[in-house]
Amino acid sequence: MTELVLARAQMAMLFAFHILFAVAGIGMPVLMVIAEGAHLRTGKPVYAELARRWGRGTAVLFAVGAVSGTVLSFELGLLWPRFMEFAGGVIGLPFALEGFAFFTEAIFLGIYVYGWEKVSPRLHLAAGCLVALGGILSGVFVVSANAWMNSPAGFTLMAGRPANVSPLAAMANPAWKTETIHMTLAAFAASGFAVAGIHAFRLLREPRNGFHRVALGIALSVGGVAAVLQPISGDLSARFVARNQPVKLAAMEGQFPTQRGAPLRIGGLPDAAEETTRYALEIPRGLSLLAFHDADAEVVGLSAFPRDERPNPVPVHLAFQVMVACGIALAAVGAAGAILGWKRRERLFSRPFLCAVVACGPLGLLAVEAGWVVTELGRQPWVIHKVMRTSDAVTPVGGLALPFAFFTLIYLALGVFAARLLRKELGASPFFPAGEGDSPTAPGEV
Amino acid sequence: MPTLPTLAAGCILASLVLYALTGGADFGGGVWGLLNHGPRAEARKRLIDHAIGPVWETNHIWVIVAVVVLFTAFPKVFAVLSTALFVPLTLILAGIILRGSAFAFQTHRLHEEDGTDWWGGVFAGASLVTPLLLGVVLGAVSTGAIRGKELSSIAGGPGAWLSPFPLSVGGMTLASFAYLAAVYLILETDDPELKEDFRRRALGALVLVSLLSAAIPFLSPGGAPEFHRALTGSWWSVPLMGANALAALGSAVSLAYRAYPLARACAASQVTLLLAGWGMAQHPYLVRPGLPISSSAASPEMLRLLLIILAAGGVLLFPAIYLLFRVFKKKALFGR
Numbered sequence: 074m075t076e077l078v079l080a081r082a083q084m085a086m087l088f089a090f091h092i093l094f095a096v097a098g099i100g101m102p103v104l105m106v107i108a109e110g111a112h113l114r115t116g117k118p119v120y121a122e123l124a125r126r127w128g129r130g131t132a133v134l135f136a137v138g139a140v141s142g143t144v145l146s147f148e149l150g151l152l153w154p155r156f157m158e159f160a161g162g163v164i165g166l167p168f169a170l171e172g173f174a175f176f177t178e179a180i181f182l183g184i185y186v187y188g189w190e191k192v193s194p195r196l197h198l199a200a201g202c203l204v205a206l207g208g209i210l211s212g213v214f215v216v217s218a219n220a221w222m223n224s225p226a227g228f229t230l231m232a233g234r235p236a237n238v239s240p241l242a243a244m245a246n247p248a249w250k251t252e253t254i255h256m257t258l259a260a261f262a263a264s265g266f267a268v269a270g271i272h273a274f275r276l277l278r279e280p281r282n283g284f285h286r287v288a289l290g291i292a293l294s295v296g297g298v299a300a301v302l303q304p305i306s307g308d309l310s311a312r313f314v315a316r317n318q319p320v321k322l323a324a325m326e327g328q329f330p331t332q333r334g335a336p337l338r339i340g341g342l343p344d345a346a347e348e349t350t351r352y353a354l355e356i357p358r359g360l361s362l363l364a365f366h367d368a369d370a371e372v373v374g375l376s377a378f379p380r381d382e383r384p385n386p387v388p389v390h391l392a393f394q395v396m397v398a399c400g401i402a403l404a405a406v407g408a409a410g411a412i413l414g415w416k417r418r419e420r421l422f423s424r425p426f427l428c429a430v431v432a433c434g435p436l437g438l439l440a441v442e443a444g445w446v447v448t449e450l451g452r453q454p455w456v457i458h459k460v461m462r463t464s465d466a467v468t469p470v471g472g473l474a475l476p477f478a479f480f481t482l483i484y485l486a487l488g489v490f491a492a493r494l495l496r497k498e499l500g501a502s503p504f505f506p507a508g509e510g511d512s513p514t515a516p517g518e519v
Numbered sequence: 520m521p522t523l524p525t526l527a528a529g530c531i532l533a534s535l536v537l538y539a540l541t542g543g544a545d546f547g548g549g550v551w552g553l554l555n556h557g558p559r560a561e562a563r564k565r566l567i568d569h570a571i572g573p574v575w576e577t578n579h580i581w582v583i584v585a586v587v588v589l590f591t592a593f594p595k596v597f598a599v600l601s602t603a604l605f606v607p608l609t610l611i612l613a614g615i616i617l618r619g620s621a622f623a624f625q626t627h628r629l630h631e632e633d634g635t636d637w638w639g640g641v642f643a644g645a646s647l648v649t650p651l652l653l654g655v656v657l658g659a660v661s662t663g664a665i666r667g668k669e670l671s672s673i674a675g676g677p678g679a680w681l682s683p684f685p686l687s688v689g690g691m692t693l694a695s696f697a698y699l700a701a702v703y704l705i706l707e708t709d710d711p712e713l714k715e716d717f718r719r720r721a722l723g724a725l726v727l728v729s730l731l732s733a734a735i736p737f738l739s740p741g742g743a744p745e746f747h748r749a750l751t752g753s754w755w756s757v758p759l760m761g762a763n764a765l766a767a768l769g770s771a772v773s774l775a776y777r778a779y780p781l782a783r784a785c786a787a788s789q790v791t792l793l794l795a796g797w798g799m800a801q802h803p804y805l806v807r808p809g810l811p812i813s814s815s816a817a818s819p820e821m822l823r824l825l826l827i828i829l830a831a832g833g834v835l836l837f838p839a840i841y842l843l844f845r846v847f848k849k850k851a852l853f854g855r
Binding site for chain 1: 595
């Protein structure tokens with residue numbers, strides 16, 4: 074039992090670390106390509122400087138994401154050999170495709186970051202677009218594999234083994250669309266707002282610096298659009314879960330009894346022993362309405378499932394609340410930005426709005442982490458929904474406390490240094506005069 | 520026509536060869552960074568960083584391809600190897616993550632803040648340990664010591680990797696990577712003194728590689744008996760060893776006469792032949808003695824789709840890699 078907990082803890086830690094860099098690898102390239110495109114269109118040097126800096130940031134974050142992703146691909150086997158023995162031959166295809174998407178991203182990122190003086194501006198921009206495309210596709214492929222764990226397809230079970238395997242059907246499993254859309258939007262919202270938060274923070278200190286104004290505009294547009302679209306994708310995902318993984322929905326919502334016209338709970342603490350959720354603000358019939366678009370629909374509660382097939386509702390419900398709250402905050406600030414900036418750009422740079430953007434900076438990443446807690450813990454006790462239990466997948470190798478401690482130390486050190494690197498990068502703030510007609514002032518010249 | 524499983528296994532071997540020739544040389548660069556003393560140390564360090572920078576990420580991905588093809592085409596083998604070689608694989612991962620992050624931090628000069636090249640040390644240390652263990656894993660697969668029907672009995676079994684044969688394969692891998700890096704680096708610079716520096720290093724590493732490749736056949740009868748019989752008793756044994764000896768001789772002569780592009784071709788052939796020999800001696804097994812290629816593969820549908828994806832991906836990928844090397848290795852690879 075403890076070995077299982079240690080394996081899960083290690084996997085969660087490795088994953089929580091990697092996802093931050095993976096999200097940056099999806100979102101950042103789009104930002105840098107927009108900046109470079111603006112430079113090619115307008116010829117303004119501020120955009121070129123921005124594209125260079127974002128490109129460099131992408132390179133560092135991508136480098137850490139690449140190796141932390143490599144670690145995960147091996148750890149799938151090291152910690153969960155029985156899962157991989159079963160799943161490798163069914164759902165390996167998206168991993169292979171992801172390898173190529175990843176290759177594309179790496180090759181063209183090399184050309185992008187090191188090739189400013191070596192290739193033509195057009196090829197350079199094309200390289201940037203391929204980096205962005207590679208980033209988006211790698212995310213889509215990997216998340217499709219995860220979607221298969223939630224809605225396994227493309228095989229029949231024969232004596233505990235997969236038979237009649239159809240790799241394409243496995244890849245196009247029922248959950249793949251909702252999950253990949255949700256994650257891709259999340260990556261754009263999270264990285265857009267994280268970057269916007271950083272530049273808003275600088276603007277509070279140097280409000281006239283055109284560099285940060287331009288940067289904020291681009292990052293907030295990408296993050297804001299994604300954040301405003303995300304509730305639609307969230308609705309699709311939730312309704313999918315309601316139909317396909319009712320026990321997960323029940324855990325997310327802290328819903329114990331099976332009832333028609335189930336209420337939507339905001340906050341609250343599920344109590345698994347008493348089979349009730351306390352202290353929640355309940356909106357009557359809200360859950361039925363949201364999950365089935367019918368206020369009288371029946372929602373199956375946790376109590377309808379055997380105890381050994383239920384996820385622990387406490388972390389799942391709480392993480393779900395955190396994710397939704399963060400998502401609403403981002404969507405609100407994104408929409409406010411669109412309204413404020415619609416007529417007059419200048420209003421985006423008012424102090425109260427900048428403070429709101431700074432506050433939203435970490436929320437997208439927090440929402441991503443919380444969302445993965447929901448989908449992973451909400452799938453328990455299964456590693457493959459209703460096919461294989463997590464406890465049956467774990468490695469028979471003992472002493473897992475050692476690698477857990479080992480990787481925790483390494484990742485802590487890496488996290489500290491990555492944060493220092495980020496702070497240093499923020500300290501260097503090139504100055505460009507504010508206003509739409511940026512005159513070509515060399516960076517650093519104040 | 521080779522069977523689908525054999526083709527898939529061949530793809531794994533091909534990715535390993537490409538990883539050794541590209542990523543392996545990046546490891547070797549790190550080794551030379553560690554052994555960097557005396558005059559021109561700073562210039563050599565800069566040359567190594569400059570040579571690795573743009574191709575670093577791309578070179579790394581070959582190992583991911585190898586792993587993904589392994590777990591997709593041979594899931595059982597992936598599970599067995601992950602269990603039997605848990606310790607060296609975990610250490611390899613630590614090496615990979617430390618090295619990759621150190622490289623990123625170092626490239627952006629984080630260390631200048633406090634004046635110490637802390638990440639440079641991490642990078643060099645990980646560059647030493649990781650290839651050694653990669654070789655150890657390869658050697659362990661050949662020993663015949665990874666056996667057992669159930670994962671639980673494999674996990675409880677003796678460590679297949681801590682014995683003279685895998686360790687010597689590890690040493691060989693490390694020496695080969697350093698050797699490749701030294702030969703490549705000669706062609707990365709116009710500075711005659713730096714060229715001579717790396718020429719001397721290349722010759723030193725070549726001696727080490729040759730000694731180890733002569734020593735391994737003496738260790739393999741005891742350390743990996745079935746592998747040894749296949750390596751020395753097959754129809755291709757004599758031609759392969761002959762080709763290998765020829766490549767080594769060619770390297771030595773061309774290094775002596777400063778015919779560097781030829782030396783590079785010979786060095787790359789040597790490493791390719793070593794890995795090809797390992798693969799041919801493993802055939803028809805992935806892991807001796809219990810996991811033959813034919814019966815441990817995934818379903819034919821999966822293999823067929825996987826091979827189609829690999830072929831299609833290759834058609835898109837290799838021109839892109841060519842472009843990358845064309846842009847950044849123009850002089851080194853294409854002579855201006």
